Amino acid sequence: MPIIEVNELRKEFKRLIPKKGPFASIRNLWNTNYSVHTAVNNISFSIGKGELVGYIGPNGAGKSTSIKMLTGILVPTSGDIRVAGLVPFKQRKEHAANIGVVFGQKTQLWWDIPAIESYRVLKTIYRIPNEIYNRNLDMFRELLDLHEFENTPVRQLSLGQRMRADLAAALLHDPEILFLDEPTIGVDVLAKEKLRTFIREINKDRKVTVLLTTHDMTDIEKLCSRVMIIDDGQILYDGSIDQLKNSFGGERTLVIELEDGFDPVGLDLLHTRLVREEGTRIWLSYDKEKISASQLMLELARTHRIRDLSVEEPEIESVVRQIYESGLQRKKGDSHAALLDI
Numbered sequence: 280m281p282i283i284e285v286n287e288l289r290k291e292f293k294r295l296i297p298k299k300g301p302f303a304s305i306r307n308l309w310n311t312n313y314s315v316h317t318a319v320n321n322i323s324f325s326i327g328k329g330e331l332v333g334y335i336g337p338n339g340a341g342k343s344t345s346i347k348m349l350t351g352i353l354v355p356t357s358g359d360i361r362v363a364g365l366v367p368f369k370q371r372k373e374h375a376a377n378i379g380v381v382f383g384q385k386t387q388l389w390w391d392i393p394a395i396e397s398y399r400v401l402k403t404i405y406r407i408p409n410e411i412y413n414r415n416l417d418m419f420r421e422l423l424d425l426h427e428f429e430n431t432p433v434r435q436l437s438l439g440q441r442m443r444a445d446l447a448a449a450l451l452h453d454p455e456i457l458f459l460d461e462p463t464i465g466v467d468v469l470a471k472e473k474l475r476t477f478i479r480e481i482n483k484d485r486k487v488t489v490l491l492t493t494h495d496m497t498d499i500e501k502l503c504s505r506v507m508i509i510d511d512g513q514i515l516y517d518g519s520i521d522q523l524k525n526s527f528g529g530e531r532t533l534v535i536e537l538e539d540g541f542d543p544v545g546l547d548l549l550h551t552r553l554v555r556e557e558g559t560r561i562w563l564s565y566d567k568e569k570i571s572a573s574q575l576m577l578e579l580a581r582t583h584r585i586r587d588l589s590v591e592e593p594e595i596e597s598v599v600r601q602i603y604e605s606g607l608q609r610k611k612g613d614s615h616a617a618l619l620d621i
């Protein structure tokens with residue numbers, strides 16, 4: 280039984296078409312000339328309880344707008360959303376008790392007071408019983424090292440500390456679902472790792488369902504088994520990361536350590552390109568649909584003395600870039616099939 284169900288969800292924004300010319304700023308006060316922009320274009324998906332799903336897409340794709348509708352901040356233009364059986368924008372109060380939200384770009388905490396003070400206010404707002412509040416705070420102190428900065432006003436915290444403080448705030452009331460919009464943005468490598476470990480643990484141990492929006496493909500690779508790709512308001516892909524790599528990462532790299540120099544003659548007949556060469560080590564990119572790694576190795580071993588070799592999987596980063604690019608081509612009128620149909 281899905282915990283999040285989205286059906287034909289759509290969000291349109293009206294944008295003022297500004298008047299130009301003399302006295303434009305005054306004439307714009309009475310301007311009623313709008314264009315309609317579709318930020319989310321009839322998307323459908325469902326997420327099961329306990330899943331940790333990545334939601335990615337290029338800038339302006341519609342991720343934040345979707346999250347805002349799922350959290351009840353925005354009212355959809357049309358379509359249905361149910362989160363833990365509730366309609367977010369209609370049953371706001373009950374919905375707020377079920378969800379935690381972190382917007383990386385904007386803190387939910389009060390800026391001028393220490394995080395611990397904000398937590399006390401949240402305890403009252405959410406009517407969190409003492410026992411649960413203390414248990415959660417103890418856990419977050421341990422996993423997020425909150426004690427290092429919980430008494431410092433939020434405005435003085437580093438970005439990594441602020442993000443940890445925000446995550447704790449979002450989870451104090453034991454929500455079933457956590458929406459994370461860019462939780463690692465601008466955070467250094469070590470702090471990112473800490474945040475990822477925490478997200479993984481609350482998903483595994485507490486069975487919190489997580490929908491994670493990020494531009495960091497390492498977040499996706501390290502945390503999510505399923506990823507949804509949105510572009511131009513439409514879902515282009517919904518499936519596993521392995522399937523994503525298999526379907527769209529056609530190119531593999533064979534790294535070979537040779538005894539002597541490399542002779543590139545006949546490489547194109549093997550559907551292979553030399554992409555890098557460093558001394559006796561070479562990197563060959565080949566199309567796995569056209570030639571297998573073992574075939575390629577056999578062919579190369581005929582003409583070269585090979586000391587060592589390995590096959591590199593495609594980086595998720597490059598696979599996703601390829602998908603964004605083909606999405607862009609579709610926008611330009613290319614007759615590309617929707618990736619979902621492939």
Ligand SMILES: Nc1ncnc2c1ncn2[C@@H]1O[C@H](COP(=O)(O)OP(=O)(O)OP(=O)(O)O)[C@@H](O)[C@H]1O
Pocket residue numbers: 292293294316317318336337338339340341342343344345
């Ligand atoms: N309040 C608004 N009024 C008008 N247009 C909006 C509004 N909010 C978002 N949009 C537009 O809707 C589209 C989707 O925006 P959204 O913020 O959902 O994208 P995003 O995928 O989260 O992008 P990013 O990765 O840059 O944060 C964009 O074209 C944006 O300009």
